[in-house]
Amino acid sequence: MNDELSQIVAKLRADYAEQLPATFTKMENLWRGLAAEELPVSGVVELTRMAHSITGAGTTFGLPAVSRAARDLELFLDPFSASGRLPSGAERETVSVLLVALRQSAALP
């Protein structure tokens, strides 16, 4: 990789890391709306998609812990996304925990 490309990659990594907290906030707000049943169930698909996107991009931008945490959330949400059903009871608790873990993962190596 030449110097110019290395600089571009470094800047993209920094930009990606910088926007992550805002993305986490979006996901948390979306989940709050879903858990309160104020948003349509289709929001689960969007939440899964957002997790999937971070799964794919995190490690590429030097954040493997974020990728792993996002994958955990994505794998948990996948069946709900496919069936169009909202998590209920303990399942909702799990989603909340996974979202907290996702946010915390940004501080991990």
Next chain:
Amino acid sequence: MAGKQHRVILDDDVFALTPKAQHELRGSATSLAPAALEVLVLIDGVSTVAETAARARTIEKDTVVNILGNLLYDGLIAFSKDQAASLDFVDFFEAKSPIKPSVAATAKAKKESAATTQLLQQQGYVVRIARRAGAGKTTGPAHTPCVLVVEDESHLATLLKHVLANEGFDVRLAKNRGEIIAELRRSPRPDLVLLDVTLPDADGFEVLQRIRQHPVLQGMSVVMLTAKATRDAVLKGLAGGADGYITKPFEIEVLVKAVNVVLGLVEGGRMVEAEKDPWLAMGKPPK
């Protein structure tokens, strides 16, 4: 497609005269307005709308486009032969028949993807394979190979654009259905599509199937670049006709190698010789 209806005219559209227009122009009298006549005589079956508008010196481009829409509606012009094939894009995502790989294709993919299966077993959810370009499936030295990156994550899309441009590729980006169709229609057509699976309004496997069914695009190289890394997903991609499958997260070197292998290129523009095993597994297993 339905008969007479106004369509959006794009800069890249190419029109040809219909027999009706040729009759109109040969006749001693015409009912066409002077401006319409001026545009009609510029239609040559080769020039794009943008080029035609540039040659119509006395008429503004917007007016030329309106006139073309009316001429199309009146059956005086039609999309050129190549363009006609592209009309299938109107229904690109709305085919009535179910889109599923055939049983035979799935079986073939399972058989051919021994390397994939092995990788899945050895490395977990990591796949990096590419089908070596066969005879006649190369971009050749005549033009800069064009890669269409279909990716909705903006940082990844930007990264891929810079990485591939740095390797000498002409890179274009698309992040949703509309942009995919616009880029596939654009000339020159991409030599290779780097295709994400999970998009906001489209499924990459479906896009792959549409490409393989399209009369103009079916030979286009497609490499799946996705975090969908289950065995079923990989088989679905290969059975659908993907030329490569790389799971995210990916290594830049692996991605570049896959694109070169599928296009039959190596650094410096020399061709890769096809080997007995069409599939190439790339990169080292992750620790």
